[in-house]
Amino acid sequence: MDTMIKSTEFPNPTMIAVNGVELEVFEAGQENKGNPIVLCHGWPEHAFAWRHQVPALVAAGYHVIVPNQRGYGNSSCPAEVTAYDIAHLTDDLAALLDHYGYDDAIFVGHDWGANVVWCMAQLHPKRVRKIINLALPYQARTEKPWIEFLEEIFGGDHYFVHFNRQPGVADAVLDQNTKRFLSNLFRKNVPLAPPEPGNMMINLAEAENAPGDPLLNDDELAVLVDAFEQNSFTSSINWYRNMDRNWHLLADVDPIMQQPTLMIYGERDMIPKAENLSDFVPNLDVVSLDCGHWIQQEKPEETNLAILNWLETQSAS
Known part of the structure; x- marks a missing residue:
């Protein structure tokens, strides 16, 4: 896998021991030490999902830290399901900041990574300087545990x-x-259509072909395929198996996040926008791009521009 990533000019990884696990971390812009930005991938992804953002952020003066979170790539994949709850996932990131000697950082998340960043801002508020999240708005705590709630609806x-x-x-x-x-x-230009019966992910795994156009070239796809063939999908799916546990863990946590926040939506994403996001994130700016779910890979230049313009505005204010 590493040779595949090298061929695409992504930084070489370092294995870093944090919080009882080892994380595979891709780091760039060490010359910008003191100005950290941490990029958190989604499911079923890899740190490599941020390949288009890393050079732009380094050029803008950031120390860019991109972990494969636990359960992904060459990072540790503990066997216990509960090892993937939101306390462990956010504690990993806090420990990663400790490793680099940082009190806080800007955190950027996409998909599940965005959920981790929202929770990082709640569970470790002093460690999060600013929030930039893509695709997944903050999910307010429901009256019933999340899986029970979703089962009743869907x-x-x-x-x-x-x-x-x-x-x-x-x-x-x-x-x-x-x-x-x-x-x-991993497709783009997918027409919006009602979901087919059955488990969407099993359907995709068994389908001869899928609508839309391929998002990744063969080398890029190979990075993901190699990583998941090495690990199996179970460790990353275990993140989902902690949703009700997370619901309980977050019961007494203040849901209001005061950090300056940029939310980036894909206009054609199946995930709906949150109409009440500013109720939870009062210091909020919103950008929408004409794309589907894989925002920073579908529209890399537009994503970089949105992020860098917002960061520049923030530092000027």
Whole structure:
């Protein structure tokens, strides 16, 4: 896998021991020490998802730190499901800041990584200087635990619910069809359509082809395929298996985040925008780009411009 990443001019990784695990961390712009920005990937991804952002952020004067979070790439993949709850995931990032000697940093998240960043701002508020999140707005705590709530609305086939109620079933199908699944999932220009019956992720893993256009070239796809063939999907799916545990862990946490925040949406993403986001994040700016879910990979230049313009405005104010 490393040779594949080298060929695409992504930084070489370092293994860093934090919080009882080892994280594979891709670091650039060490000459900008003192100005850290941490990029957090989503599911089923890899630090490599930020390849288009790293050079632009280094050129703008940032020390860029891009971990494969636990369960991904060459980072540790603990066997216990509870090792992937939100306390562990955010403690990993706090310990990563400790490793570099930073009190705080700007945190950027996409998809599941955005959820980790929202929770980082709640559980470790003093460690988060600014928030930039893509695709996933803050998910306010529901009256019932999240999986129970989703099951009532969407039924047992919704993949969040299925991952929890039928552990191991989807994992096995994705593991058997790793390349096909990732190729069918990472698409752009996908027409919006009502979901088909069944588990969306199993459907994608078994489909002969998928709508839209491929997002990744062969070398880029190979980075993901190699990583998930090495690990299986279970450790990353275990993040979903902690959603109800996270619901309990966050019960007494202040949901209001005071950090300056930029939310970037894809206009064609299936994830809906949050109409009440500013209720939870009062210091909020919003940008929407004409793309689907994989925002920073679909529209790299526009994403970089949105991030850098916002950061420049923030530092001027």
